[in-house]
Amino acid sequence: MKRKGAFLVLLIIFFVTIIVSIRIGSVSVSYEDILNALTSDKGGIAGIIRNIRLPRILMAIIIGANLAVSGVLLQGVMRNPLADPGITGISAGASVVVMIVMLYFPSAAASMPVFGFLGGVMACAIIYGLAWKKGLSAMRIVLAGVAVNSILGGITSMIQLMNSENLQGVLNWLNGELGKKSWAQVQYVAIYSVVGLVLAFLLHRCLDVLALGDKNTKSLGYNPNVLRLLISGVAVLLAGISTAYVGVIGFIGLIVPHISRMLMGSEHKRLIPFSALMGATILLAADTIGRTIIAPYEIPVGVITTVFGGPFFLYLLRKDSKGYGD
């Protein structure tokens, strides 16, 4: 009952956030305008809603859900509350590859998600290689993540210096940029993401059984390493496509699964949908704050999530990891 209540409350907050996000901005909007935007093809304010705010809101919802679920999967698979696409370097891996493609092969822009996925896979493989020793310890993941992130950060800086003349667009993207997306882009992200999210949900029982430990997983007839590979693959897909479209947005995948776990318990059947909804809500709220707080200027949403999410990471570092079956 408590769980249903939490879900309902979150759902209400989600819709309220959407409405608030449509209404506020450099141009304020009335409910009538919203109705017009949805039902007619009028220009003016309705056009702003339809062509600027709605795609941006949808983008935030999709990306928020992706990153949160990616975090749930990584935490389940590494059995560790500190695993998240940002800290592990998966986002950074995706962004470096995507940036290289953006700058040197701009004609390949349509297949960005593929490159994002490949970059993420690369980083994920390095993390497993560095941090694996009869399972993954929290400290090893964080240390390997620091190493991978700083190497990739170095590569990013180097590429930036070499391409300083056509960098502005890339720079905004790098900090996590949800605005200026076309409906076509939203459509592409939506397709990839729905596939990823559905796959993630289908794996909920595998995530549950992994929490019993490798030995029990095997005793129950499943190869833990195969499950790990599958789940990591979906997690990297979700984080990779997100990074390919909007750049690096940190900490959503860290905070959201943690709070969801406290409210929903450890069963992934509930944890995955709830995290998706909460990730969508939080990223949308963060983006709305980012584009209104110092208007007419905008703070990239990646900066907002880092400012609020960083301290939370420090808090998790202090706390011990309960609830992962250890």
Place this chain on the structure above:
Amino acid sequence: MEIKKLTFSYGDKSFIEGLSGKIEKGKITTILGPNGCGKSTLLNLLVNQLKPQGGQILLDGRDVKRIPLREMARNVAMVHQQNSVPADTTVERLIEFGRMPYQTMFSSEDEEGESVVKWALKVTNLEHMAKKRVGQLSGGERQRAWIALALAQKTDILFLDEPTTYLDIYYQMEILTLVRRLNREYGMTIVMVLHDINQAMQFSDNLIIMKKGTICYAGDVEGGITEARLKEVYGIDAVIKWSKQNNCPYMIPIVEPEEYGHAVAM
């Protein structure tokens, strides 16, 4: 089950070499031996958790290495020594995991599932705790819940790796009598590792006694535990007596105060 010339090593250090033996169907077999003799390793080899470098383990004539994991899980269940589960999992939910070998990765469809879980709860006397969270259970109750999970796998053979370790004596007896009931009432073949020699004598039909990676005795209890063998395997002097109440032998080590005294003084 049959063990044929089994060889196993950790890294390049050879651990078990040319080990052969047999597990009798429908009996309780206990593997005994001092620390580090390879009893847990043997148990894990038997259930295919570890892969031997050489030799074979045959289950009904088939090499366990060749049996797919899921099929294996429908024939052999194991209660591991150390288990972990998120603390908010209910007892019932934990036991349901035992049905996974009968379900697919993506769906929990399973006609017998519900009735089997109910049965496992009943056998382990956990019916009234079905909705309780595992985190709230006592050590003995938790161990019973893990046994119930293994029972939900509906296997003919049950393996237990030191099922009584970390438990008070009351709960140790509770677990061991449960194990005996599973054997006597439901005809399950039981293979377990125990630390306590007296418990092994009291609750087993057969013993496998190991020393340094080899089997030095396999057979019935009375032939297995002799004063000479206790000296040979454990390095202790002991007397073996007969308990009329339990209708089984028991042993107690003889200790000259001086003999072990210097160890204490150090």
